[in-house]
Amino acid sequence: MAKNDAILLDGIIEEKMKAEFRDKGETFELLAFEQILKSFDLTQEEIDAGWVDGRNDGGIDGFFTFLNGILVRNLETQTWPRKGASIDIWIISCKHRDSFKQETLNTIIPTIEELLDFGKDPIQFEGKYSAELITARQIAAQVYQRTASSLPSIHFHVGYACRGDISDLEENVRARGNQIARLINDYFSGAKVDVEYFGASELIELHRKNRVILELNYSELLTSGQDAYILLVPIDAYANFICDESGNLRRYLFDSNVRDFLGQSRVNQDITNTLQNHDGPNFWWLNNGVTMLATQAIQLGRTQRGSALQLHDVQIVNGLQTTQSIYNHYGNSGAKTSSESHRQVLVKVIVSDDTDVRDSIIQATNNQNTVELAALNATDKIQRDIEMILERHGWYYERRKNYYKNIGKPADRFITPLYLASAFAAIALRAPHISGHLKTRFMRNESSYSAIFNDQVPIELWPKVAEIMRAIEVSMQSPLAQLVSRPARMQGIWRGAVAICALGKIHGSFDLSPAKIISTDTTQISKSLIREILQKIIGDFAHNPQALTREGRRLDEICKRYGESEDIQNVQVIGKWNIPYITQSVRLRPKNSSTEATSSVASIEISEELLDEMDTLLPAQPWPPGIQEMLMAALKTDKRTVRAGIDELIRSGRRHNQHHGVVVDKDGIIVDVDEGRADSRYRVGAKYRSEA
Template identity: 35%
Template sequence: MSTNQQIILNTLLDQQKNNLGSTLKEDDYFHLFVTEQVLKNLELSYDELLEGIVDNGGDGGIDSIYTFVNSELIQRDSVLIDGKRNSIIDVYIVQSKNTSGFGETPIEKCISSANDLFDLTKSIDSLRTVYNSDLLANIDVFRKQYLHLASKFPVLRFHYYYASKGVEVHDNVKRKVDNLRNTINKHFDKAEINFEFLTASKLIDLSRREQIKTKAISLLDNPISTQDGGYIAIVPLKNYFDFISDENGDLIKYFFDSNIRDYQGSVEVNTGIKETLSTDNPAEDFWWLNNGITITASDATFASKRLLVEEPQIVNGLQTSFEIYNYFTISKADTESRNVLVRVVKTKDERSRLKVIKATNSQTNIPPASLRATDPIHRDIEDYLLAKGLYYDRRKNYHKNQLRPINKIVSIPYLAQIVMSVTQQKPDYARARPSTIIKNNSDYDGIFNTSIPIELYYKLIEIQQSIELSLKAFDSPKLNRPQIGDIKFHATMYAVGKLTRA
């Protein structure tokens, strides 16, 4: 007989699946749900979540795997991050079973695969007869990134999650976890291995954990208030670290959704920030030597040296924020007494926020690609697609967080892949580089420009989605998810060619 928690979880899954309009099978949707809850604070898009799913026979007991460096996702086509000494590499491995209990076999499979996948003496090619290509591609991402940073002694953390609809875990199952830890430590002796069983109750709790909409910053002293309701304040570094971290000490990534630049790793400016943080000179406060942080907010109020910020978005100071986060995460600097300058700007609407973003980021050299989401063409596409019932994810994960139907959300990289596949007839290039197409200026300019009729973008999306539905329904032979991923852009290019007789 099902328990109350299992009944509630099943009801929750059914409701969310229906609300999102998902066509996934129950097992597949359960895994997507679990993975989304586990990685909620890391703000992955649906495209990014799906890229990490590897369950397809030969998965070694791993249903999905993701590698992060200093909280930045590394994908198959990503440029390796040149992190600094003691950068943090997090590997998230998720296993889900749409069953009413936990078994020993899934963990035993993880132990066996860990002995292969994390043994760097075994080449990827030598493992192809045992494991599927999606798993090996994502393992290769981890291996390359780890070796790229090995000389800088990165902090390596493995996070295993085993989820089911069970309500308790038998001691015999729990004992298997030590064997998994020992196996990984045999290959990475300094690695930290965390393992968590996600019961029905825990999954419900994770799903109820909403994004933080309002958070307080404790100030050094009373702030300066501006005529438009904003504030300028001096904030102790530790208090700022607490502001950008959740209760588990993890970075709140969605506070940075509006920042137009990615964390730049060990570039000159970050090296300078890091050196300033690591050199504690009592005669020089940190905010004297740093431009500080700019935060936009829908509202902000002050009382008792605490600034309450509603819907905070850190639009300038991402590099400083990441360095402060890494500084406290790695060094555990509990005695830190220095401060950082924080500006809180109240914005009335999206257009005002974009003006602040562009203005506050103009002081440094920013690649043109960084401003792309704010280009007028994307606002035009967003408005046009909305009228057609589609949600253009110009601001990453905005519509995902609004619980829009999965099949109605169109990301900028996905649209870029479709357009490149058809108009430039490069489906192989588009498939291989989902996250980097729009980072190349020449590729970007050929995909998003006003010479392309705006209705063409919609038509191509419509054709692509129709092709993907047809491939999923194809019976002879039955195509799995990786196979569909490999051919869907080729099929769309071919279909458009036939339709236009090109």
């Protein structure tokens, strides 16, 4: 949604204004030049050389000429190629407006018509156009004339940048753009001409692309083909590649990775052990290696450090655990000082600048490993937008697991996608019954995921939702601890209901628009208010665990009753929204089924939708007695179906086995105990042995 992108863009502009002491118009122009010309890797001085905005600029703000990818600034010192010349001329107009206007292109049409007639003497332009614009035009004319004998390829780019939305581009604007293209083709019949529009969405997307050009030294090129390379890279050369000049890990290389370093897990410990075993098999024999994406790869041949591949806009999309383990190994052991060229890591480089292709590669390479399916959404545009807006408000959005933890950000400012989705469901969708039991699996389903995370949500709503829910949690801690026996567990279930009740009390209505939510003053969420709400909605059964669990499944009704008792308007909007799921049939059979099974033990078909609903209704384990009856009543189904559903949830790993209040994982280890029901000999962490 361009409106959300415009808000993000304005935030970037404001930050640059503060840092560089420019006005808004200048800052927008500079930002546009930086992003549109990012592939040329220009310095500020080089941008200044083509920045022609000012009096008598003819509607043109930037005029840049590149010869074989290099900006031409000084004709006297320029080296001219004898053949194979490639010329790119960029003419850019920038307007800090909310939409694309025809008048902008109307202004530059006569300017282009005059300036691109290279037969005209520049003296004819004096007094009509600024000296800066005339100089830029002369550079373009001279480059074209000096390379004419080599029959250069020439590409004109006319760029129009503003804060608007390209999808709203009016036909009269597009028609003027086509007119400009025809005009340039009349002067240069063999030229390629593109009129390109850059709105808020395009500038934000360009801003996210780190312009990175790095050299990767390798010992063997196993195979190379169209847009792909498979290399054996010495471990010490790879360690140099992933570190900057100060020896710090280049974390920007992992921006497209779906997760960050997961610590010393079993797999990562195995990688570390392999690195430490210098006399063992070659590292790449025992490791899956690393997958990289690049927009361009150039074989440099032999360099001082051996054969090398120059990679542009490189991203490591798979192999982060291997990369971090190599970095840790060198940093902790000092192994980098000794040559490890005899040990290598396998590196696959795929070259593409197509967003769809890159996304499919990210998903495919990570699907081959034990990555939580929900994590594959981490690189979605909406997730990046949320991360950007939250960081601007001092929150750190863990769209990639462990990223902010690994760079030392304060944990109390972390916001996870599940936490944010739960808060959004309660506050913006008035669905506390969903919020209190939302689990990560909702992100696996496109329908349920996009029902919450979509670009129709005003971007500024996300940080406000996070701020409100954190304020609710802080105010809940003390009064909740006085009311219930397991406050931490109950807080996760009840905080959404408390949040919507608090907002209803503050605003006098439950029917809250995004603008109304954003306007909420969180200082009004006081401990006294939250204590009063908690006392009213759970005070009567707070010390009865079974009742607390039962009522925790009816949070929408509880909020309605609270609203009616407090004369809060529009209670009818509570509980109307439910998560959409795509129904898929799951066929379940009894454990000891056979071909001779009677109808009483015949296979049972349960939809994936019903399984999800059952899992949502089930509280955290240990389950209290009567849990099957509760599910039967809530789902209006029979005990046989409920039992089969619970068996499937356990079989699929969504839930653990439970025996008389003792919760046991798939390896037979006790992970939780209901101390009020279970035998005292059972302890968390011990091996489960049945009472029989």
